[in-house]
Amino acid sequence: MKNQVDRLNQQFQDARDVQAVLDYFLNHFSGKIGFASSMGAEDQVLTDLIQKTNSQTKVFTLDTGRLPDETYDLIDQTRNRYPDLRLQVYFPRPDNVEMMVAEKGVNLFYESIADRKLCCFYRKVEPLRRALQGLDGWITGLRREQSVTRQQLKLVEFDEDNALLKINPLIHWTEDEVWKYLRQNRVPYNRLHDSNYSSIGCAPCTRAVPQGGALRDGRWWWENPEHKECGLHRKNQELTLEKV
Numbered sequence: 001m002k003n004q005v006d007r008l009n010q011q012f013q014d015a016r017d018v019q020a021v022l023d024y025f026l027n028h029f030s031g032k033i034g035f036a037s038s039m040g041a042e043d044q045v046l047t048d049l050i051q052k053t054n055s056q057t058k059v060f061t062l063d064t065g066r067l068p069d070e071t072y073d074l075i076d077q078t079r080n081r082y083p084d085l086r087l088q089v090y091f092p093r094p095d096n097v098e099m100m101v102a103e104k105g106v107n108l109f110y111e112s113i114a115d116r117k118l119c120c121f122y123r124k125v126e127p128l129r130r131a132l133q134g135l136d137g138w139i140t141g142l143r144r145e146q147s148v149t150r151q152q153l154k155l156v157e158f159d160e161d162n163a164l165l166k167i168n169p170l171i172h173w174t175e176d177e178v179w180k181y182l183r184q185n186r187v188p189y190n191r192l193h194d195s196n197y198s199s200i201g202c203a204p205c206t207r208a209v210p211q212g213g214a215l216r217d218g219r220w221w222w223e224n225p226e227h228k229e230c231g232l233h234r235k236n237q238e239l240t241l242e243k244v
């Protein structure tokens with residue numbers, strides 16, 4: 001698998017043409033590749049491009065049960081904008097959430113990093129694993145400039161936790177390029193972005209970024225930057241279903 005990852009990164013090492021990257025992966029892995037959308041700005045770019053490339057591609061999002069109303073509105077707007085879009089919504093397993101809340105309360109994420117990761121695991125990581133079953137690869141909207149935890153991203157990576165390829169077509173894009181694309185193509189986006197929310201996740205763990213702040217300063221603002229991943233994009237998960 002490492003050879004395949006190296007070969008693909010070599011093949012696309014200078015590829016800033018995202019459409020060409022999508023053309024290759026959506027057709028080469030047709031039926032075996034999915035796009036995980038958080039409904040964020042980058043992911044809306046990719047949803048638009050994927051609809052123009054191969055509208056039968058599996059596109060899915062995770063409803064953690066704690067999303068802002070604005071994100072639910074965007075899900076509906078996106079479905080209306082793209083009639084051929086096969087947007088699947090995955091939910092956490094109720095028994096997992098009920099057990100967690102009974103033991104630790106509804107807002108456990110403010111208590112410790114471990115509790116926050118536990119919540120992210122049950123509400124995001126476990127549903128993601130289900131969504132990825134049967135696929136050989138998944139596409140994400142990660143960009144290198146988003147945070148200190150993403151600066152080493154490669155176009156193609158091997159996702160050890162889920163044992164499949166992970167393709168990040170927007171790694172080179174700047175925030176300006178994302179917004180230029182959205183505006184030029186009239187792509188729907190989360191209206192919270194108009195209120196200085198640069199990165200949007202669950203409502204209790206997201207807030208507006210103060211003027212001059214970094215892109216992900218509004219996510220888990222009570223934690224240090226190096227801890228700010230929800231578990232969807234980390235190698236070697238610290239938590240597994242068996243351990244929690």
Ligand code: SF4
Nearest residue numbers: 109119120123202205
């Ligand atoms: S972002 Fe917050 S509410 Fe959402 S799953 Fe993670 S800890 Fe839970």
